[in-house]
Amino acid sequence: MKSPRHIHRHLTRIIAMLAALPTIFAVTACGSTSSANGGDDGLTKVTFMLSWAPDTNHIGVYVAKNKGYYRQAGLDVNIVAVAQSGAEQAVNNGVADFALSNLTNVSTYSTKGTELRQVMQIQQKTSAIWCALASNASITRPRDLDGKTFATFGSSESDAVVRRMIQHDGGKGNFDKVTVGTSTFQTLESGRADFGGFYSTWEGVQAKLNGPKLNCFTEPEYGVPGNADSIGIITSDRLIAQNPDLVKRFVQATQRGYEYAYDHGDEAADILVKEAPEANLDPEFVRESMKTIIDGQYWGDREQIISGKQTFGLADYQGTQAYFDFLAQSDAYTDADGRVVHAAPQSKDLATDEFLKQAN
Incomplete structure (x- = not known):
């Protein structure tokens, strides 16, 4: 595992x-x-x-x-x-x-x-960031993730984090999921999912240097306690x-x-x-x-x-x-x-x- x-x-x-x-x-x-x-x-x-x-x-x-x-x-x-x-x-x-x-x-x-x-x-x-493509105008804050599709690797931990962030921002915490088989970037760009999890010190750098541009939210700002x-x-x-x-x-x-x-x-x-x-x-x-x-x-x-x-x-x-x-x-x-x-x-x-x- x-x-x-x-x-x-x-x-x-x-x-x-x-x-x-x-x-x-x-x-x-x-x-x-x-x-x-x-x-x-x-x-x-x-x-x-x-x-x-x-x-x-x-x-x-x-x-x-x-x-x-x-x-x-x-x-x-x-x-x-x-x-x-x-x-x-x-x-x-x-x-x-x-x-x-x-x-x-x-x-x-x-x-x-x-x-x-x-x-x-x-x-x-924490360096985890939860992001949508910047070109996706329907997502500007965590509560906009309600009803959207999460590119996930099937973790109950990640589900709990995303749900808390949405609820902390005033949403219900309901979202669909699609399992990622290769690249989260590719999954978002293909339209199969609306948002996914990355790291600011790695994928965040990649997006900064080579794209795609992302709109990201961090856990501490939206109610996830402690150091993940x-x-x-x-x-x-x-x-x-x-x-x-x-x-x-x-x-x-x-x-x-x-x-x-x-x-x-x-x-x-x-x-x-x-x-x-x-x-x-x-x-x-x-x-x-x-x-x-x-x-x-x-x-x-x-x-x-x-x-x-x-x-x-x-x-x-x-x-x-x-x-x-x-x-x-x-x-x-x-x-x-x-x-x-x-x-x-x-x-x-x-x-x-x-x-x-x-x-x-």
Whole structure:
């Protein structure tokens, strides 16, 4: 099961992932993590799994590898494409040691019995945007989405968010849905749907540079509480118990990579393009994505982080819990048998800051 908030991606990124299918099958076939094995050079082998195709959410991992931060920490990190079952299941099953995900995904999987934990929260505020084509004059605000068609990947979470935004703006919260098979952009342009979900730091940048022009609404402005996009690094409770030193070394080297990217956006963008050739990323687009992240302070107070006064990667327990409570009230959580779970997962039980290098 892939996270619906992480598969709102353009068709070119799907093609990039398909190009990496041999890697996917090689990883899933191994069936176990390699973290306990040392290489000939004495480095501990670690597997990190992407959440989707390479993008700026993953950039700190690529920077840490390119800059030698992992080797300095005694680690040989292999970055692999996402498994068909999803990065969360791969980590839970021991196929990967670490992965990019978000705390909302961890909470969703926790109701189904997985034992995952977020060990670094990269993104500190919501980047989700809900958009119609600017050429669609019938949609100028969320309540105009009433009775329209939503291009969706079938997520009850997304349904709850859209319904809340419409109702907060004075609408009823009723809408039709069509399942997206390739690109949300293409679905809107074809007329099969009227609106869909994107991310301001990726698809929003794409629309700005290459079109189509969009008319977008953000969740915090229309009644959705908390932080829905708590993107970060996850691992398993099992690995934490078995090898906490490895977790600490990986987390702190990765933390360095993201901090460097936050301070050197253009260079980090070029590193991502170079280190992930299979994604065929446009350098200008990636630089603009990093500029959007930096200017929007999506990863936290940049000056405080660079000055060493604020720790990069701390979990936003309050913001994520507010969002989990909203999802529980919206009956968006289910157990492994598909039954609604009414009790909200607790963010304090699903994330930890113990492995981060703390600011002075």
